[in-house]
Amino acid sequence: MDSVLRGCGVMKVLVIDDESDICDIVSFYIEEYFKGEISFSLASGAPDAIEKIKHTQFDLILCDHNMPSGNGNLVQQYLLENRLDVKYVVCSSVEPCDLPELYNLEHVYFNILKPNIENGIIKLCSLLDLQKVNDIIEQEYIPIGINLLYLIRVMPSDIYISISSQKYLKCFHQGESFTDGDKQKYQNKEIFFLFAKVEGDKELFFKLINNTISQILTSKNKTIENKLLETHSQVSEIMKSYGFTPESIELAKVTINETAKILTKGDDEISKAWLRMTLFGSYPSKLFVLQSTLSSIIGKKLKWSTESTMQKIVMATFFQDLNLDSLELIKLVDYHDFLTKKHLFNLKECENYLSHPIRAKEMISKLKNVPADVDKIVLEQHELPHGDGFPRKLNSHQIFPLSALLILTGVISKTILNMPKANINFEILFNDLEERGYNKGNFKEIFHHTSTFFLQNK
Structure with missing residues (x-):
């Protein structure tokens, strides 16, 4: 050689x-x-x-x-x-x-x-024989949301606060209680995550988090949007920091399955939840909540209302941007928006953005027992009706129908999140979307029901 x-x-x-x-x-x-x-x-x-x-x-x-x-x-x-x-x-x-x-x-x-x-x-x-040799170092500290600790109450292990990227300070001992006052103190300081140093029985630790996530999602005292925001922010943080381990993957699956059950419920309940949303919280969690609930509303109008279909939508929405580190890249509405703002990003960020649908597909393909078509949906997340999206430049007739639903609800959700709902003229928005081809091909019925929903509830 x-x-x-x-x-x-x-x-x-x-x-x-x-x-x-x-x-x-x-x-x-x-x-x-x-x-x-x-x-x-x-x-x-x-x-x-x-x-x-x-x-x-x-x-x-x-x-x-x-x-x-x-x-x-x-x-x-x-x-x-x-x-x-x-x-x-x-x-x-x-x-x-x-x-x-x-x-x-x-x-x-x-x-x-x-x-x-x-x-x-x-x-x-x-x-x-040119592959980089990367030592895989398992994440020692796992983020745990304040809301989760409040529900757990008794600390399952020592709990730490992060004071730098490499330094953690112990703030609770194992067995201590997390009180109302503790929750308020950290929220007032805008600290939404503390960290557990996982030693010993990791399976037992993740089982506790799993049970607490399920407790949040099945709670009768929380609104739908609060349930989804709290659980998504927690699980996505663990996935990003702890990586794709059997424990974190199982946690994601539990969250996705429970979320799909919630979103399969009656159309009126989900529609009311969407209309009252205050959209508090941070990216990407509020995007996940807005897009998955909107997809469920439109999916029901299209008679795509089975729990298995909702699982595909929720899983695709959960994983679509998980490998993007930059919030500014996640906020980009579509490929045209990227081209307009490309000068704001360095070469590495641009390459990361352009490759992330392929990487998301490959991430999905490594998971076991994933519903059919989820990999296809995340791969096509940035295609556009006129065939000028990426990575495969598919047009409105070639894009998979569930991908079309995710694409249109993503464009609308990001537009709303980038601008207060009260300031959006939905008639102008949908006229613009129509000119961009969202009323053609596999987008046609989706566009009809989506525009009707918004214009009737403006």
């Missing part, structure tokens, strides 16, 4: 795709998973790529097949004709083995099948 490909010196990589977003995503994952210094070049088609190859000796080329200015096999043909020693990888929705008349399969080093780009890059790294 070439010395550069063993991690010595700079590895020169050429990424070829006619869609710049895909080039960015591939580059992002290579940078994420390859060790050593990397120099990237990007090309939009075969002619552009061949010009770059004439002037640079690349170590690795990742190339799409279908490109308007010239398909990927022309790049391989040029490499073979000029006897260039470079590892050639096909990164496309088609497989070179299906096109033996176009590709010399003996000289295709590897094939990455879209849209599973991340998994393909990881396997390629392993094949090249």
Whole structure:
């Protein structure tokens, strides 16, 4: 193997795709998973790529097949004709083995099948012996919401307050009580999470949190929006800080299943809850509450009212932005909004945003017993009716119906959260959405019921 490909010196990589977003995503994952210094070049088609190859000796080329200015096999043909020693990888929705008349399969080093780009890059790294070695350090401190501690009452372990990203100070001993006064004190200081140092029986600890989450969701003394806000903020914090462990995944599933049961209830109850929402709380929890309840209201009007369908909607809404760290990226209404504000973000943030639907899909695919179609819904979360969204540029007739529901309710929910409800002219909003194609294809019925709901309740 070439010395550069063993991690010595700079590895020169050429990424070829006619869609710049895909080039960015591939580059992002290579940078994420390859060790050593990397120099990237990007090309939009075969002619552009061949010009770059004439002037640079690349170590690795990742190339799409279908490109308007010239398909990927022309790049391989040029490499073979000029006897260039470079590892050639096909990164496309088609497989070179299906096109033996176009590709010399003996000289295709590897094939990455879209849209599973991340998994393909990881396997390629392993094949090249270039994968980063990351020590997995289990999170020592787990966040626990003030409302949760108030319900638990007797501390299951020592409880700490975070005074920096690496420093925690003990504020409760195991067995001490968490009182009304304690809850008020921390809320007044705008401290909404304390931390437990989990030692010993983690399964027992998470069982306690599970039971408390269920207690909140089945409470008769809390409004629907309060139930969902409290539980989502707690579970999403644990998922982000503790990672995808059997315990945290089980906690997420319990929350999603109980939320789906709540949202399957009568249409009037959920509609009244939505109309009275004060939208307090923080991103992304209030987005989850607004979007999942709105999806449930419109889903019922479309006769998509079974608990299994609601589970798909709730799970997709829960996981869609879980791998985005930036709240400002989560707040972006759609791809057009991103393009308008792209200058506000650095390259890493832009790549993170453009790749997150694919990463969300792959996150879902790693979970067991997930309802069918959830991975498809999160993958399509940023597609747009006119086919100018991402990552696959599907149009209103190609987008999956449940994805269309999530997309439209997401656009509306984020618009509302970015502006007080009282200041929104819903007639103007829906006229704008109509011009943008949300009344066509698989959006048509969803748009009709959504606009009717808003214009009747304005």
